Amino acid sequence: MSNDPLLQPYQLKHLTLRNRIIVTSHEPAYPEDGMPKERYRAYTVERARGGVALTMTAGSAAVSKDSPPVFNNLLAYKDEIVPWVREMTDAVHEAGSAIMIQLTHLGRRTRWDKGDWLPVVAPSHLREPAHRAYPKKIEDWDIERIIKDFADAAERMQAGGMDGVELEAYGHLIDQFASPITNELDSPYGGSLENRMKFCLDVFAAIRKRVGEKFILGVRYTADEQLKGGTGKAEGLEISRRLRDSGLIDYLNVVRGHIDTDPGLTDLIPIQGMANSPHLDFAGEIRAATNFPTFHAAKIPDVATARHAIAAGKVDMVGMTRAHMTDPHIVRKIMEKREEDIRPCVGANYCLDRIYQGGAAYCIHNAATGRELTMPHAIPKAEAKRKLVIVGAGPAGLEAARVAGERGHEVVVLEAANEAGGQIRLTAQSPRRREMMSIIAWRLAQCEKLGVTIRYNIWADAETILSENPDVVIVATGGLPHTDVLAEGNDLVVSSWDIISGDVKPGTNVLVFDDAGDHAALQAAEILANSGAKVEIMTPDRSFSPEVMAMNLVPYMRSLQNKDVTFTVTYRVESVEREGNGLAAHVGSDYGGVSKTRLVDQVVVNNGTIPLDDLYFELKPLSVNGGEVAYDDLIEGLPQTVARNPDGRFQLFRIGDAVSARNTHAAIYDALRLVKNI
Template identity: 75%
Template structure:
């Protein structure tokens, strides 16, 4: 019997959970037509196969038609959800993993222009900043209808074989009733805390009348809104006791904060550079005060913290949700004594930021997550051993080397620099984004363990590659900053990379022209502003930094807004010339009719990269495939056409093809090399 706190079973009512690790409710936006079909099932089954005790689906499944699914949520208000849920739960149960689902009505946290175009409802007319809808103030018949909808949905979840349900009460309708900031109703559902909680207990009563007393029901809720005039810590402890004492709730899943703004959401679910497990002690206070089963998740990415949470008695079940997107096999690796091989979550939040922009959740450096039907988490060995040469040790090159080595091939990697990392090494110059280096460090450790040969400080020429007598050559040389974008004065500008790397000293009065909208511009702005420079970030787009996305933008704003930084949108830098005052920038607009001038002493341009592809073209004519990729085979997950004996195939990946992001580079490598 293991003494590891994380591997101890936990008894929740009649349900025995085989260990203390769970994935909390989250919506990766994989449903099809609102249903958790094959892709959704495969995502959860991958974690179940690896030993996860409890996987919670749907963050959150919506119970009513006037709660339209802005995150491609599961539609719990439809009867046809039941067989899809049954397929998912049965598949997870085969591996001994319990399955629950989160139910909600979004209230004002959605848009009236989605789905059936019904009015958004809430206990007041107050608009939520994030979703911008002005809600209808609920009437009595709205309340009655939605209570019935919750009960109907719970009955469907029970019919679908779920081990339990969780009601969502932070930022959604349920705690919009709780909070005095969002409840302006009169009568039985407004005013006193007793009245504001009445909706929740009416919902619980209706659910229990449908599913009985044995079906597991919990609540995930905010026990402190951290907002002036909102629910306080004392309110939260009071609510916690009331939930326990109701006899209708079986567990508490505690969070702290509010999610009605991007900044609030990011404090509840912190991103890289923010403190790990910031609300763990608070969740422990709730457990100590109530003595009731308590779950919690908020940036608990490592096993040391997770073990502490259980061993110290702060939690009964610890959520490692984003960590399992990075590596779904965490529990298996603990059991195998291979913790050092766990792919780390780096907190980049590519997963959550994508769904809040209407996309699907993907891990920044595990391209198989969410693609389990087509991409492997475990790499199968090849039947024939080959010689693979990779050029470049950025994320694309190292992923190619790792996967090729997992396949059992002989792998040699050339790198011009003294150290691996490519653009990730530049990213990690920012203290707040230092966690990104784990993307590189993990791959280097895996490659070295498998015997990959690295040749650093080597600028590979075509003859160096050919001397290796390769069967496969993969060019992952990345790109270099593209700054030649002005009609005049390109020789007078520097790149965002120059500033981040420290190769160019910041000016005093700086215009940063950002025509890429990615992290590099804002990282450069942080360096410039921290030096004391006056900084203007200018973009021709309607909004600045659109590629950074909501939650990652929050730390940048917190560092830049207190300094002398301004943001100018919808203007384009045309030219730069020298004058007696330093530099004169001429600025126009894509909308026409405007020309402005700026006197500055430094211009920084952020315009993505151009491929560093000379080696690729030097080798192209000598390769069997002339560098061609069969896209139909690539997309379908089939191998590329074979080369004749004695000839090598040539491919290029990542920014050596075109400027994209880290996830795209890693996905390029995985889906190409998994079949070599």
């Protein structure tokens, strides 16, 4: 038996959990028609195969028709979900893990124009800022109906083979009853703490009566809303004791904070640049005060912190949820004493931010997550060894090198700079985004183990490539800033990269023209503002920084608003000319009828990149395939067999920003799905 605290079993009522690591409830937005079909099942089962003790699905599954999901959630109010759940639970159990599901009624945390267009209900008429719906004040018959819906849904989950259900009680309807901010009801469900907790306990009582004693029930709840007028720490401790003393539940899953706004959500589920495990000590206080099984997850991305959480008795089960989106095989690697091989979560929050914009959750640097049906987490060996030359050691090039190395190929990477990283190294100049360098560091370490050769300070040309006698050449040279976007005055502007890299000194009165909406504009603006400059960010879009997305935007706004940065939407910089010692930026609008001038001393343009593709076009006539990618074969996971030039000496491909300006995930996905079949 291992003496590692993380690998010790834990007895939760009748259920023996094989170690102390869990994946807490979360919704990756993979359901089809509200059901956990093949894609959802494959994602969930992969984490079980990786060794996790307990995986919790759905964040959260809806129990009622007037709780329509605002993104793609499971619909636990439908009987047809049972066989789909059964297929998933059987597969997870076969892999050795326990499985639970989180159930909820969203209350006001949804919209009336979703699903069946039923009124949103809550214990007050107060809208939630994040979803903007004004709710109907809940009535007695609503309460009776919803309590029954919870019990019905739990019974379905039990019939589907779940080991238990967890109720979501932070930000959703149960918490809206418990919080004095959102509960304006009279007795018996409003007023005193006892009354405000009554709905939660009535729901648990109805579920327990329906499912019996041999079924795990838990609650994920906020024990401190950290919100003026809300549930504070003292009341949260009392709520914790009352939940324990109810005799209805088997564990507490503690969070701290509120999720009704983007800043609140980001503090509760911190992202990169924010402190790791910020609420772990608080969860430990709950466990000490209740002496009751306690679970917790909130930015615990590394094994060392998780091990401390268990060894120090802070919690009984530690959640590493986003970490398991990055690497589903964490536990197996711990057991095999290969912790250095664990792909690190960098806190980029691409996963969560995507679902809050209506997309599916993807990990920024594991392109197999959510694509388990088509993309491998473990790369198989190739039938025959080939030689690959990869040009560029950014995220795309290094992923291609890693995957090729795993395939058993001979791999040579040529990099023009004196170190690897590409645009990742640039973006990591921001202290808040330094964790991004782990994307590069992990791949460099993996490439070293796999025998990949990386040569720096080499500006590769066709002669260089031919001297390597490759079978396959992959151009991953990235791109350069695209600033030639104005009718006049392009020679007078600088790029966001110039500011971030420090190659250009900040001005004192600066206009940042952002037509890309990504991190670079905000990073440049932050550097400018921190230097003391007056800064205006202008975009022709109707909202600023759409590619940054909600939770990543929060730290930027806290920094930039503090420096009085101005944000101007729906205006476009059309031209720039010199005026005295400064610059005149002429501003128009896509909506027409506008002509303005900004007098500044610096204009920064952020408009993505132009592919650095000269080498690709130099090599194209020398290649077998003429650079062509058979898209159907790429999508189907088949090898590339295009042969356009019988005299060609190698296959040629380009990936990442060498094709077009996209993002880190796209670059890594390009590399994985191409090279896994070479």
